[in-house]
Amino acid sequence: MAHDFNNLLMVVAANMELATRKNYTSVEKEVTAVKRATAGAEALSRKLMSVARKQPLKHDVVDLAAWFGSASDLIRTALTEKIEMTLDVARGTGLVKVDGTELESAILNIAVNARDAMPDGGHFSVQCSNIHLSELETRLPAGEYVLIALSDDGHGMPPSVRQHAFEPLFTTKALGAGTGLGLAQVLATCEQSGGTAMIESEPGRGTTLKLFLPLYKGTEGVVQPASPELAAAAAPKPQHVFVVEDNPEVAAGICAVLEVLGCTVRHALTADEALEVLIQGAAFDFVLSDVHLPGKMSGIDFAEEVRARWPTQKIALMTGYADELERAKLGGVIVLAKPFNIDELTLLMSDSIACAHP
Template sequence: MHIVGGLIDLTARKRAEEALVQAQKMEAIGQLTGGVAHDFNNLLAVILGNLELLQKRLPSDPRAERLVSNALEGARRGASLTQRMLAFARKQDLHVEAVDMGSLIRGMEGLLKGSIGAETPIHTEVEDGLPRALVDAHQLELALLNLAVNARDAMPDGGTISIVVGTRVHNADTDDLARGHYISVSVSDTGTGMDPEILARAREPFFTTKGIGKGTGLGLSMVYGFAAQSGGAFVLNSQLGQGTTAEILLPIAPALEIPSTEQENRQPANVRPLRILAVDDDALVLMNTVDILAELGHEVVSAPSGSKALEALQTQGPFELVITDQAMPGMVGIELCRRVRKIDPSMSIIIATGYGELSDAPDNVVVVSKPFSEVTLIDAIGRTQAARSETVL
């Protein structure tokens, strides 16, 4: 009697199944995180707006001024936290440009040393003749700072941080990255490293091995979301007792791409009083927006939905500007914009979004992220009026 047997290696299949489950898990967490960040941004918009208005009306009382200033700082930290959550959920607004990585790394040396501490040496190496990366420079700086701080914290007994920038060829199409040439930015430490179980969870938001009060657990998740949204990838390699290397892969900018020269710190434009229609389904947010606009001298009519806004346009117009929320039931801000433009093609429009990302907004629409300050709103209104003037000319 003969028995014919065979062996099948299921290792590759098992790894693929585990990778799929992990990807689905991260996607679900990302959707939840983005939703929480959106709702939190609405709350912060109310808090920040009212505190700024209150600050203007305070009597000459140093203690009261200090209390309001502390509350404002806490709210701004909350806004920073939601930006990290949106980064993980891949819903932040990115301003990509062709970035000289050598200049960016050299420009960060002072910031890195000040944040990490002089006792931790940082070694940097940038490949000669490196092409520019297509990336949001500010968000990349935040990502690198997060990775450097994590690297320092992973070396309680001291060690060296290495930042290496070069090109890398990705030879195979994968679920998270197409084959091709990329800019590689890696941050390595000589610290404690991670075991496989911790490494598998390291990119999850709010997961941290640091003590209470020493970390939010959003640093690596922010980098992961930022890299993916930038058209690249985030790769973690670590072995227990041998340190960790965190690598960001970024797209290479087209050869003719030039760096953006627009300055984000431009002075807000002076705008004459306007007749404005403000639209938001959240009553507190709507009231806050109306109060800020009225404080600036504008005449404001409010509407709690897209359909009510269209009614107001017909019955309470004319208006010179519409400011609308994006995420509203029944009719989102973008759809309202399209319908408003059918009524008045020259109408100036601002869309406020708690998600931060709005890639399909109609032309000549200004997008602001919640929570926005009074200065941000002044600047946005100024840009709509400048665009309107150019259109008229």
């Protein structure tokens, strides 16, 4: 893992040095390289946090037929043209409640593994259906689930590999060809949604990954993927924003993004300081606070205090750590997972999202 992170940091450091030597003129190539490395570092960090069960999750109600309809092109791209893909979502397949980003990462991890197992080409199938499980079939409680079965006709796994496949950092790939987090992240995603994952594989007979997710029977609406047009339309009007963040570099970056959006920004290092600013009468259109802060109050304490004193104040939390997030959700506070991009921030600050209260 350190090797992979060092490579990404090397890309950032080298291109920033080039930009400095060019006096920050004509640096489009360098900026693009840094953005690619940053995206890679974000993905790697999310995998680590997910496997450690510390990644903040955004569980939404997902219709798998529509979801795979949108994701199928991405999966086919990961498989390459040598591999034929078939998709079969059975009529009546139920809804599931899962983090869509984590599910996409899990499916792509499985597709990449299948591609590597079929270097000369082959067939990859995705099948979804409802299933009833008894207590004897898995370690899950008996009940109704949705099964996502992903199969390849590659070289398969011997028992000695199969029994360790879900272990973090276990890999049979060459040095530098994989992190060993792929299938560990798949299992973590399923388990954090109340399900599990299983492997069926034999040498020379291919591999099937079975993902079991609880059938969702609640009343929440199905989340539809946002189009770029909708995201652009959600850009907030200029606002006066209060950022509470103890890391000066992170705060500087967030404030700079907000200023690009036309906002005026004030910054506080701790929740204790921020609360005092509000008590003294400072008014803000929007408050954005980190969860883990030094001092007497955490970000969640701060949000609860703000809600109690000023019920109409728009406030959201941001974190890269999943601790205490259930407490925040129960309090009706919106949580933004770090690292986030400008589109997520603008969507969060749009009136339709930021004004939501329990």
